[in-house]
Amino acid sequence: MAQLDPNLPNFNRRGDDKMALGHTPSTRSAELVAGARAALLNTEETMALSKMSGRIVARILSDMDRKSNILWFFPARMMAIEALTKRHFPEDKPGMLLVDVAAGFSPRGLHMAKNYPQAQVIEIDLPEVVAEKKKRLEHAHIAIPANMSWLEADLGKVNLHDILEGRKADLITSEGLTLYLTKDENARLFQQASSSLKPGGVYMAEVYFREKLARLRQNPNVNAVASFVLRMVGSVPGMMPSLDFVTQLMFEAGLDQIAEHPVTDMMDEIGQPKPVEIISIMVARKPTLAMRSEMQRVQEVVAVEREATDLVS
Numbered sequence: 001m002a003q004l005d006p007n008l009p010n011f012n013r014r015g016d017d018k019m020a021l022g023h024t025p026s027t028r029s030a031e032l033v034a035g036a037r038a039a040l041l042n043t044e045e046t047m048a049l050s051k052m053s054g055r056i057v058a059r060i061l062s063d064m065d066r067k068s069n070i071l072w073f074f075p076a077r078m079m080a081i082e083a084l085t086k087r088h089f090p091e092d093k094p095g096m097l098l099v100d101v102a103a104g105f106s107p108r109g110l111h112m113a114k115n116y117p118q119a120q121v122i123e124i125d126l127p128e129v130v131a132e133k134k135k136r137l138e139h140a141h142i143a144i145p146a147n148m149s150w151l152e153a154d155l156g157k158v159n160l161h162d163i164l165e166g167r168k169a170d171l172i173t174s175e176g177l178t179l180y181l182t183k184d185e186n187a188r189l190f191q192q193a194s195s196s197l198k199p200g201g202v203y204m205a206e207v208y209f210r211e212k213l214a215r216l217r218q219n220p221n222v223n224a225v226a227s228f229v230l231r232m233v234g235s236v237p238g239m240m241p242s243l244d245f246v247t248q249l250m251f252e253a254g255l256d257q258i259a260e261h262p263v264t265d266m267m268d269e270i271g272q273p274k275p276v277e278i279i280s281i282m283v284a285r286k287p288t289l290a291m292r293s294e295m296q297r298v299q300e301v302v303a304v305e306r307e308a309t310d311l312v313s
């Protein structure tokens, strides 16, 4: 039995590798997501970025769910973030910086770099994941766009601001990450994203909702898949108790204009099949100076009105 390092979050602690997907819940989930994307999308990139074991596990789970197509939410969430990126950044402009944290084996960074050739795209993940991703791309002869690069870092230990050497991003995305973090770790993630965005910059985070999962698990086929996946990836403390909870965490991190985009609605908009209803993409903005002073003005007006009401009563 491998040793557990008490200083690491559960998500990155080493354990057994029973399905050849990796020793930590973090790598196992990255491989499962990559396998599901490859099994369902079957593109050159998704095939190159996945392992045979990930594709096999994804196929077994697809058989288990008896046509509820539960794994479709993995490709769907990627497409939802891509559609929202296009909506918020309709034009390719020089000087833009687009950052994907905990990028894993997703091809979304490659897509961004191709869609925004004048922008710089940076993916961040643990050193071993970045090295493995580069190896897989090279092995499959997938061309790496010139505007794409990687940074290797343990975001639990190093600040995003330091990893980016103070550079501020127009867009920061995190997909498949919040689920595995505790409330404090998510608060830290949102703060890090907020402090590394340009004023007016956009943060997109994919989140899961506890109540929606509980409702879905009433279906025995979905429940069988969910139990298998949860056993495989370990604890999921970042399952959000409510929309208010995640909105509050983002607001406290200094983000504003916080909006929820359920992935089911996004798929309707882009004409793709709907996944099971469990995840949303939260989109928030780092306020500009003008927005910040407007927010302060509103807060002052509210305070004066409250004082006046207190005086009258």
Ligand SMILES: C[S@@+](CC[C@H](N)C(=O)[O-])C[C@H]1O[C@@H](n2cnc3c(N)ncnc32)[C@H](O)[C@@H]1O
Pocket: 011, 012, 026, 027, 029, 030, 033, 034, 101, 102, 103, 104, 105, 106, 124, 125, 126, 129, 153, 154, 155, 156, 157, 174, 175, 176, 177
């Ligand atoms: C579930 S995977 C999601 C990967 C990718 N975003 C996707 O959707 O396919 C979570 C990713 O978080 C990365 N990760 C976990 N802990 C991290 C940390 N402390 N620093 C950097 N990356 C981390 C893992 O290596 C893994 O690639």
